Amino acid sequence: MSGVLELSGIAVRFGGNEVLKGVDLSVGPGFTGLIGPNGAGKTTVFNVVTGYVRPTGGTVTIGGERIPAGRPAAVARKGVRRTFQTPRLVAELSVEANVLVGLDAGASTLADYLGLSRAAREARARVRELLEAFGLAERAAEPVGNLPLGSQKIVEVARALAPRPRVVLLDEPAAGLSAADVTRMVEPLSRIGEREELSILIIEHDLELVARLCPRIAALHFGRILAEGTPAEVVAHPDVVEAYLGAGVAAVDT
Numbered sequence: 001m002s003g004v005l006e007l008s009g010i011a012v013r014f015g016g017n018e019v020l021k022g023v024d025l026s027v028g029p030g031f032t033g034l035i036g037p038n039g040a041g042k043t044t045v046f047n048v049v050t051g052y053v054r055p056t057g058g059t060v061t062i063g064g065e066r067i068p069a070g071r072p073a074a075v076a077r078k079g080v081r082r083t084f085q086t087p088r089l090v091a092e093l094s095v096e097a098n099v100l101v102g103l104d105a106g107a108s109t110l111a112d113y114l115g116l117s118r119a120a121r122e123a124r125a126r127v128r129e130l131l132e133a134f135g136l137a138e139r140a141a142e143p144v145g146n147l148p149l150g151s152q153k154i155v156e157v158a159r160a161l162a163p164r165p166r167v168v169l170l171d172e173p174a175a176g177l178s179a180a181d182v183t184r185m186v187e188p189l190s191r192i193g194e195r196e197e198l199s200i201l202i203i204e205h206d207l208e209l210v211a212r213l214c215p216r217i218a219a220l221h222f223g224r225i226l227a228e229g230t231p232a233e234v235v236a237h238p239d240v241v242e243a244y245l246g247a248g249v250a251a252v253d254t
């Protein structure tokens with residue numbers, strides 16, 4: 001095992017429903033895709049990694065260090081950030097403030113509050129850099145709730161990147177977005193991800209996008225990893241073809 005993020009034997013049960021049945025997954029620098037039909041358990045994997053769901057078995061490590069189960073703040077301190085299927089932003093706050101929140105740069109002194117401390121200046125510079133990279137600088141002062149869904153999802157990605165995390169988990173970032181919005185999100189994300197050596201795990205139903213972005217993908221079905229490898233290998237795997245039968249996998253151009 002050599003990934004930055006490693007899941008080993010992760011099991012999750014909700015009542016009588018065994019949602020994850022011993023998931024092993026290794027996520028290294030760059031993009032890794034996590035695909036699978038609705039209800040396969042993909043978001044539950046994210047909830048385990050971020051500490052919101054306590055697994056009934058298995059371990060998660062980051063940079064070789066075991067993450068305590070069910071402790072979201074401890075996971076965040078290890079440099080893990082995520083986005084949600086439906087963006088969770090503070091609608092009344094500005095675009096800039098929403099990204100600033102990702103830095104957890106709470107003002108603790110008057111100088112911070114007035115934006116005069118070095119930490120406050122650095123935080124603002126980081127937010128500016130991200131807003132410019134994602135083409136959002138002109139809308140920085142607008143309440144984020146005024147922006148269309150595509151832009152809100154991009155703001156959420158910028159918020160996740162703000163603290164220079166090691167691992168970013170993106171839950172269906174392209175769902176509901178136009179092709180133009182996907183490009184506005186993915187190009188800066190790829191550039192920043194490469195520069196900052198991020199490990200990015202992406203849940204996505206758009207298999208063409210996954211195949212384009214991710215050199216490695218894993219397919220989850222009914223709580224088990226059915227196949228792992230290059231997109232071409234995974235979508236050609238007989239178990240994956242069967243799981244997706246009728247869902248158009250055969251049409252993916254890898």
Ligand SMILES: Nc1ncnc2c1ncn2[C@@H]1O[C@H](COP(=O)(O)OP(=O)(O)OP(=O)(O)O)[C@@H](O)[C@H]1O
Nearest residue numbers: 014017019036037038039040041042043044045085
């Ligand atoms: N907190 C919870 N309590 C009970 N059941 C849950 C909980 N979270 C998820 N589940 C169940 O676990 C299963 C897997 O859900 P999950 O959201 O992880 O799937 P998914 O692969 O992300 O699906 P989708 O692609 O539709 O988002 C589903 O049957 C779901 O109803």
